[in-house]
Each structure stands twice: as C-alpha cells, then as structure tokens.
Amino acid sequence: MKSFWSLSLFAACVLVGSALLPNAALARVPAGGASPPTADAVEVAAVGSASCRVLSIVAKKDGDGTIPPNLKALEAELRSDQFAAYKSFELVEEKSVSVSEASDSSVAMKIGYDVKLRLLAVESARLKLHLSLLAKGGNKPLLDADYSVRNGGVLLVVAGKRDQGRALFAFQCRAR
C-alpha cells in the first residue's frame, strides 16, 4: 500500500514536470530541401494560394556520387541511406506552379508523369495540400495523397523507372 502511494506520487511528479516543459523543447529544426535553410515560421494568413516548385530528378545507380550544383540544396537527402543505391542524380526539369483552393493545378513533367497539386488549407505556417501523381497514359493516379507541410518544406516522392534510372520528385510550396 505504501509503495503504491509512493509510485503514484512519483508518476504525478513526472507528469507535472513534463507539463512544465516549454514548447521550445519540441520545436522543429527547420529542414533545408530545395531552398536555403531559412525558417519560414512566420504566421501565414489564410490567403488561399501558394506557389510550388516541382523538381523532377533521375537517380541512377552508376556514377561517381557527385551531387550537381543545381541539386546542392537536396544534397543531405540525396546522400542519405534512403538513396544509398544511387550514385548519380540529374535534375531533369524544374517547374513552378500556382496552387489554390479553387481547383487542381496540373503540371506535365518531361520525365513521363503528370502532377496535380491543390491547396487544401493554410494553417498557421503550415500548408495542407493534395498531391496526385499519374504516369503518362495511365488512367489511375499512382499516388494520391493529402499532406500538410511546413511553409517552404519539402516532400520527396520516388516513382518508377525512367531513363535507365529512377524518377524522383521534390515538391516545395510556399504560401503567398
């Protein structure tokens, strides 16, 4: 009985201590992605539109492992274990697209995919987006997702084989 109360008191103190931790302890370290690692942590008003960059990259298993200058912003990610099998990366295309809550914005990529983006919501420094990725000639999206991302954050999508390599997409959106 005595030990039960001691344990309960200990648990209560742990909970109180955790509740007193400031929110800064859980703050995120801003990610880099395809842009300089500046924090866009400002409060974003519900503006209803955003500007997105879509990068299409081919990752190949042969090469000397050099990251080209136009992909330096993604170097940390491309050198991670996730892409350890790939030794060279080539930026095929970069497109800018405006997205809004009104309708889907479609982008046809030379690498053989169609990208559809739609802004779903803007919520205090985060964007909620809908992403759809179709292979050219396909009738059903290979990927259909709703996600939220920090304003200026990056999402990577690795698709199928293209040009003797693997198609890789980077999506970065900023609210206007």
Add this chain to the structure above:
Amino acid sequence: MNEHDEMLLSAYLDDELDPSERAKFEARLAADGILTERLQAWQAMRTLVVAEAEAEANDLPVARFEQIWDQVRSTLEPSSSPTVQSNVVSLPIWRRYWPVLAAAAAAVALVILLPRTAPESTAPHTPPAVAVAPSAAPATSSPNDPSSSPPQAVSNNEVQIERIEFAGQSGRIAQIEDVRGTTTVIWIEEDPQPVDSERSL
C-alpha cells in the same frame, strides 16, 4: 427467574448494591424460595472457586507470583515497560519520507536536465544521420488494397501525411533525419515495365 434477577444476585453477592436496593432484594429473598435457593447455590460455587484459587496461589512460589504479576502489568501498561520502549526505533526524517523526496527530485531533474532544442540551430554538425529504414515505414498499402491508409500523424516532422493511396503495386513512406530536420520520402512501386520519358524519344 429472569436475567435481571441474575444480575441482582451477582451484584448482591459482590456487595455492589446500594443500601436501599440491598434492602429490597433481601425482602424478595425472604419471600421467594427459588431466589433463595439460587443465591445459596451461587454462594457455594463461589466458595469453591475462591478456595481453589487460593489453594493454587498458595502452591506458587512468591517469586513466580511476582513474575506473573509483572507480565500482566506490562501487558496492561505498555508505555511504562522499558522493554517495549526499546523496540520502538525512531527513523530519521529522510528515511521516513524518502519516497516523496525521490519523486520530487525526479521531477526537478526532468525539468532541468531535459535538453531544450533552439528553434534556429546554426551550429555545424557531422554528416547526416542514418535515415529510417524503408521497412520501418509507418504506412504501407498492399498491392490488392488501394484504399486509403489511416492518417499518419508524425510529431515534429516537416510533413504529416493525412491520407495516402497507392494505385500501383505498393508504396511506403520513409523519413530522412539530417541536421536540418526530417524529410519525408514517399516510395511508389510501379509496374515492372519501364516507360520511356519524353527525353528519350
């Protein structure tokens, strides 16, 4: 004879009645033969018990009698017994309240010692940390189940996937941890036949 009469009989034998009650009871005894017989029987029994106890007491040595009496007294008056007092050990305060003190110390340690991450960390770091293994992806859609996966709420990460559907063979979600934060990578497994892009045409 009822219970009240038995109580009166017992009190009368023990000389516990006040004078007026005693007089009344003696008047009843004179008039009630059954009550008188019961009184005589009780008196005889009492005489026997007392005689027996006295005989037994006379057989006991005086020293043993004192010893028994000391034991009885120590049982009745424990605070006055030096033996009982010596068994009570008073613990120091820190031993009495160590659970409370330990809990309080643990809470203080949690508040003070837990690392607090700065919002803008610009300190240089070593090469990127090991990424999450693809097999440890939290949300994966099976080939025959293109339905949407349950929402993935990943705290402290850049991307939170709220709904995802893979229409191809399958897919998985992985994360890369590096000095700048967490990057989410969605892997799509398409059909095995590669499709040429416009670049190769």
